[in-house]
Structures are given as structure tokens and as C-alpha cells.
Amino acid sequence: MRAATVKALNLAVEGEGNEMFEVIRKIWKTGVVTHKLPLREASQRYRGKLDIQPHKCKNCGACVAACPAGAINVAQKGQGQELSIAYTKCIFCGLCASVCKVQAVQMTNDYHLATKNKNDLIQVVRMPQ
Amino acid sequence: MSEQKDSDLEIKLQQRIKEVLGKSLHIRHVDSGSCNACDFEMNALSNPIYDIQRFGVDFVPSPRHADMLLVTGGVTRHLEEAVRKTYNAAANPKIVLAVGTCACGGGMAGQTYAGNGGVDKILPVAVYIPGCPPRPQALLEGILRALDQYEDRGESNES
Numbered sequence: 001m002r003a004a005t006v007k008a009l010n011l012a013v014e015g016e017g018n019e020m021f022e023v024i025r026k027i028w029k030t031g032v033v034t035h036k037l038p039l040r041e042a043s044q045r046y047r048g049k050l051d052i053q054p055h056k057c058k059n060c061g062a063c064v065a066a067c068p069a070g071a072i073n074v075a076q077k078g079q080g081q082e083l084s085i086a087y088t089k090c091i092f093c094g095l096c097a098s099v100c101k102v103q104a105v106q107m108t109n110d111y112h113l114a115t116k117n118k119n120d121l122i123q124v125v126r127m128p129q
Numbered sequence: 130m131s132e133q134k135d136s137d138l139e140i141k142l143q144q145r146i147k148e149v150l151g152k153s154l155h156i157r158h159v160d161s162g163s164c165n166a167c168d169f170e171m172n173a174l175s176n177p178i179y180d181i182q183r184f185g186v187d188f189v190p191s192p193r194h195a196d197m198l199l200v201t202g203g204v205t206r207h208l209e210e211a212v213r214k215t216y217n218a219a220a221n222p223k224i225v226l227a228v229g230t231c232a233c234g235g236g237m238a239g240q241t242y243a244g245n246g247g248v249d250k251i252l253p254v255a256v257y258i259p260g261c262p263p264r265p266q267a268l269l270e271g272i273l274r275a276l277d278q279y280e281d282r283g284e285s286n287e288s
Contacts, residue, residue: 034180039266046264069230069237088234088247091261114258114271118249121233121259
């Protein structure tokens with residue numbers, strides 16, 4: 001904005017009035033850029049919290065193998081299996097979602113992950129059977 | 130999230146800062162071996178788009194002026210001492226936020242011979258903000274959550 005103002009002043013000195021008004025109009029058109037509501041929803045393409053649908057999962061283990069940070073783990077719990085995602089390790093790269101053939105793992109645009117309790121950062125999903 | 134709820138949060142943040150701290154919240158950013166992605170997002174908070182200063186939140190150049198420490202990175206062996214000294218230099222009541230996945234629990238690097246794997250191994254952490262890097266909005270939400278417990282922590286620190 002400052003550079004544009006300097007340009008406008010230079011043009012005014014040189015006597016090119018029309019161009020000066022062009023530049024000033026550009027400054028006015030930019031207006032206020034501040035977000036009035038900063039906590040609004042992220043864009044749809046934003047990679048945030050994982051959404052896992054256990055009924056779709058085929059237990060192929062592709063997401064566990066693809067995770068570069070080792071954030072996804074599968075553990076045997078009683079009869080069924082438990083899939084746990086550690087947000088203390090997840091780098092939100094989206095590789096697990098891209099390798100999943102049945103779209104059981106998907107990225108959502110939810111970024112509200114800040115928490116006081118560290119245990120909240122581990123998301124556990126129970127698999128059927 | 131609805132627009133009404135959003136504006137409520139914003140007003141709440143401003144009110145909490147006034148209630149708890151009197152005037153404004155001063156933040157010191159501590160880099161404990163991060164890749165600078167979190168630091169850039171933190172810088173973005175003070176740009177014209179997010180404009181965190183309208184809520185009365187400011188970044189200060191010394192821990193002695195600060196009420197809150199935002200720690201990024203997984204606390205490497207070389208910076209462990211610096212992080213401890215910064216925490217001791219901050220005036221009570223102080224509060225620590227772990228910003229980013231590395232600060233929350235090691236992240237990609239994890240716990241190795243050269244890294245501690247998380248700020249909570251060294252300092253008492255109030256709020257964890259995961260994300261690689263977290264959005265500026267997520268940081269704002271984390272600061273709001275931390276302020277909810279500011280009073281309790283202040284009392285416990287003084288005793």
C-alpha cells in the first residue's frame with residue numbers, strides 16, 4: 001500500500017493526474033482485508049482432522065504402511081481391532097486418505113484440535129469383528 | 130460452525146483477556162528447534178488479515194515482559210537449556226502453549242538422542258495445539274482455551 005501511495009505522489013508531481021486517480025482508486029478498492037470472524041470454517045481442501053468410517057474398512061493396513069510419521073497404529077483389543085491415530089505425530093499429509101481404496105479414511109476441514117488434555121490427541125476407532 | 134458462534138468466541142476472547150489480565154496479553158515466542166513452519170503461522174497472526182492485536186494480544190521481544198510462552202519445535206538437546214532459562218525468566222503467573230505437532234509429542238522426529246520429543250517433557254504445558262503447522266485460527270483457539278485456566282495456574286505458581 002505504501003509503495004502504491006509513493007507511486008501516486010510521484011505521478012502527481014509529474015502532472016499525470018489521471019494515472020494518479022487510477023492508483024488511488026486501486027487503494028480504495030482494496031478496502032479492509034481483516035477477517036471479521038477469524039474462527040470461521042477452513043476451505044474444503046484443507047487437510048485437518050481424520051474421519052474414519054469403521055464399517056467401510058477392510059483391514060488391509062495400507063494406511064498404517066503409508067503413514068510417514070507412524071501416527072496410525074492397529075492393536076488387537078479383545079475380539080475386534082482398534083485403530084488409533086496420534087495427533088502428537090500426525091503431519092496431516094493426507095497419504096492415508098489417498099491410499100485407502102474404499103475411502104474409509106478421509107480428511108476433513110476440521111482444525112479445532114487445540115486441547116488441554118494430551119489424551120484427547122489420540123483418536124481411537126473400534127473396528128467391527 | 131455458525132457465524133453467531135464465531136463472533137461469540139471473538140467477544141469471549143477479548144472479555145477473558147480483560148478479566149484475567151486487566152489490559153492485554155503479552156506473548157513470547159520460543160523456538161526450540163522447529164522447522165519454522167509454525168513460526169510463520171504465528172507471524173501471520175499479527176498480519177492485517179488476522180490482526181490479533183485488536184484482541185489485545187501482542188508479541189514481545191523478551192520473556193521478562195511475557196505472560197505466555199508459545200513454544201514451537203520438539204525441544205532439541207541444544208535448546209533444552211534455552212527453553213528452561215526462558216521459562217524461568219518469565220514472570221509469574223506464566224503459561225506455556227505447545228504449538229505444532231513436534232511440540233505436542235515429537236512429531237516426525239520423535240524422541241531421539243538429539244531431541245526430547247515434546248515440550249511437556251521439560252515444562253508444564255497448559256494447552257496442546259497440534260497441526261503441521263496449525264492454522265492461525267487454531268492458534269487463536271488455543272490461546273482462548275489457555276485463558277480459561279489462567280487464574281488457577283497463577284495461584285499454583287505463586288504458592
